[in-house]
Amino acid sequence: MTAGAGRFPKKRGRSMFKLIGAVIIILSTTWAGFEASRHLSQRPRQLRQLKSALQSLEAEIMYGHTPLGDAALKISKQIPKPLSWFFEIFSGRLASGETTVKTAWDESLKEVWKSLALKQGEFEILSQFGETLGRSDRYNQQKQILLTMTHLEREENDAIDRQGKYEKMVKSLGFLSGLLLIILLM
Amino acid sequence: MGIEVDIIFKIAGVGIVVAFLHTILDQVGKKEYAQWVTLFGFIYILFMVASVVENLFQKIKSVFLFQ
Numbered sequence: 001m002t003a004g005a006g007r008f009p010k011k012r013g014r015s016m017f018k019l020i021g022a023v024i025i026i027l028s029t030t031w032a033g034f035e036a037s038r039h040l041s042q043r044p045r046q047l048r049q050l051k052s053a054l055q056s057l058e059a060e061i062m063y064g065h066t067p068l069g070d071a072a073l074k075i076s077k078q079i080p081k082p083l084s085w086f087f088e089i090f091s092g093r094l095a096s097g098e099t100t101v102k103t104a105w106d107e108s109l110k111e112v113w114k115s116l117a118l119k120q121g122e123f124e125i126l127s128q129f130g131e132t133l134g135r136s137d138r139y140n141q142q143k144q145i146l147l148t149m150t151h152l153e154r155e156e157n158d159a160i161d162r163q164g165k166y167e168k169m170v171k172s173l174g175f176l177s178g179l180l181l182i183i184l185l186m
Numbered sequence: 187m188g189i190e191v192d193i194i195f196k197i198a199g200v201g202i203v204v205a206f207l208h209t210i211l212d213q214v215g216k217k218e219y220a221q222w223v224t225l226f227g228f229i230y231i232l233f234m235v236a237s238v239v240e241n242l243f244q245k246i247k248s249v250f251l252f253q
Contacts, residue, residue: 169214176207183199184230 018186025185026178033174037167042117044159049079050122051152053087058145061138068101068134069094086112105130125151193238197231 053075060071069091076087086108093104106127113123125148132144204227211220 165214169210172210173207176203176210180200180203180207183196183203186196 022182025182029178030175033171036170039117040163040167044156044163046083046117047152047156047159049083051149053079053083054145054149058142061141082115101134102131105133122155193234197234200227200231
């Protein structure tokens, strides 16, 4: 009698623990799914911002005759956060001197890369663009900017495609895999 | 008896979730992943059922062979 009475609350406490664990598992996998879908939706947006940044860089070079460092600083004030860091760091490195434009561009690209939602293809495009930056006269520079914009356009279309395809899948996949894990562990 | 009902619900739960996963993966065109998921779910359930059947055989042995 006493043994039975003792067992009941113990069992209840254990199922309570199980419930808490199940909730934690569900929450974490759902969160992971949402994080992945946020990454997917962030990529086209950042590509669009990057394109508009390049456009204003073109305008600064062609019509404003602004030095590259000042132009980068201006652009960093115009665009929203993760990308603006890139131009801010770039202009800071240019202002501190002692580097070429190419190494400053590459280093600032590597520094902010982790916080961007972009892929390896965009990295290559941007670092190739950095090689041409500040090397030639204004008209050649404009051509390079236009070339980079077309590349980015292609990547943006790809990113939008992927977003439409996988965004919902990733969300529900996170939740369902959490559910499956709970059932398997129960 | 309680254990058997429990295992039936577990199998049903795995089946439902795996069916959902299959549908979603199928819709976005990842057919091969969908089939892998279904296959693994099936194997898992098969193992569970095998353990139950093994229990049954043990019981039959203990009844008829007097061990």
